[in-house]
Amino acid sequence: MHFSRFPRIAIAHLPTPLEPMDRLSELLGGPRIWIKRDDCTGLSTGGNKTRKLEFLMAEAKEMGADLVITQGATQSNHARQTAAFAARLGMDCHILLEDRTASKEEDYNYNGNVLLDFLHGATAEKRAGGLDMNAEMEKVAEEFRKEGRTVYTIPGGGSNATGALGYANAAMELVNQSNAMGLKIDKLVHATGSAGTQAGLVVGLKAINANIPLLGIGVRAPKPKQEENVYKLALATAEKLGCPGVVEREDVVANTDYVGEGYGIPTEGCIEAIELFAQYEGILLDPVYSAKGGAGLIDLIRKGYFKEDENIIFLHTGGSAALFGYTKAFDFDKSALQIAAE
Numbered sequence: 001m002h003f004s005r006f007p008r009i010a011i012a013h014l015p016t017p018l019e020p021m022d023r024l025s026e027l028l029g030g031p032r033i034w035i036k037r038d039d040c041t042g043l044s045t046g047g048n049k050t051r052k053l054e055f056l057m058a059e060a061k062e063m064g065a066d067l068v069i070t071q072g073a074t075q076s077n078h079a080r081q082t083a084a085f086a087a088r089l090g091m092d093c094h095i096l097l098e099d100r101t102a103s104k105e106e107d108y109n110y111n112g113n114v115l116l117d118f119l120h121g122a123t124a125e126k127r128a129g130g131l132d133m134n135a136e137m138e139k140v141a142e143e144f145r146k147e148g149r150t151v152y153t154i155p156g157g158g159s160n161a162t163g164a165l166g167y168a169n170a171a172m173e174l175v176n177q178s179n180a181m182g183l184k185i186d187k188l189v190h191a192t193g194s195a196g197t198q199a200g201l202v203v204g205l206k207a208i209n210a211n212i213p214l215l216g217i218g219v220r221a222p223k224p225k226q227e228e229n230v231y232k233l234a235l236a237t238a239e240k241l242g243c244p245g246v247v248e249r250e251d252v253v254a255n256t257d258y259v260g261e262g263y264g265i266p267t268e269g270c271i272e273a274i275e276l277f278a279q280y281e282g283i284l285l286d287p288v289y290s291a292k293g294g295a296g297l298i299d300l301i302r303k304g305y306f307k308e309d310e311n312i313i314f315l316h317t318g319g320s321a322a323l324f325g326y327t328k329a330f331d332f333d334k335s336a337l338q339i340a341a342e
Ligand SMILES: *Cc1c(COP(=O)(O)O)cnc(C)c1O
Pocket: 047, 048, 049, 077, 078, 157, 159, 191, 192, 193, 194, 195, 196, 197, 198, 286, 289, 290, 317, 318, 319
């Protein structure tokens, strides 16, 4: 895989650290858990979209775009990282936010990633849940083009073959890191949503013949749909990279047992994962993605899915900014914080 053949604006802080989580491993009593810190990619509180945007924003720049448009859920980490990347390049950014959760919470609608979108100078508009958001975005893009703007549109999650290059590259980075450390990786686990992360990883791991199985923990779609989305995008990504045929259908595995009520709605397991990572490792997960992935990891360890002598890598895809959109999910006892009356 020769990534220099593709335009790229390399601003992510790479390689991201690969660290053991010994306190959490000991608590759970299963395999040794490691964490690949893609929450530390360096752009506006970090996250996995930065790796994809390195390739996407380079295409935008090559075509001379003065405006990038993207879309996501209200608390989209992708929208926030796109807004920050555009600011860095001096481009305008316009975002369509989909009301996927119907939450009326003030913090959900205006704090967290939404606040950061505006701090980065992006403009935004809202859509009701359930629309074809990529189609909505193209309509808006047409209006801007009529005004003479040069517009580059980025699909939800930055998940197309260009964006997925970022995760094919991450697969190579992870394997190089583990080789340098003498660490044998038995499985890689991460949250999967718009599919670009898993598609890129599966192509990258297969293309270098790493023999590392990958498990995506779903946050939205049912298993057949999630795996199909990842597989289709993996085929397109392999094609783009010049290694068609490296990925087979059975290489794509998603477990969607941890979605709960739906996308963006915290589950008990996800709240527990946030608390355990925070209190045993000092690491912040987010309630929409990484904590649902973490909940899957924790539950599978408890069920004995992994062997005790295995090394399991949890890819931390970021998202902690969304915590501030979910303050109500973490109601804690505030009585100790009152100043005592005389
Ligand atoms: C977008 C996102 C994911 C999922 O990645 P996809 O490439 O969309 O599957 C996981 N975690 C976080 C924090 C994200 O923002």
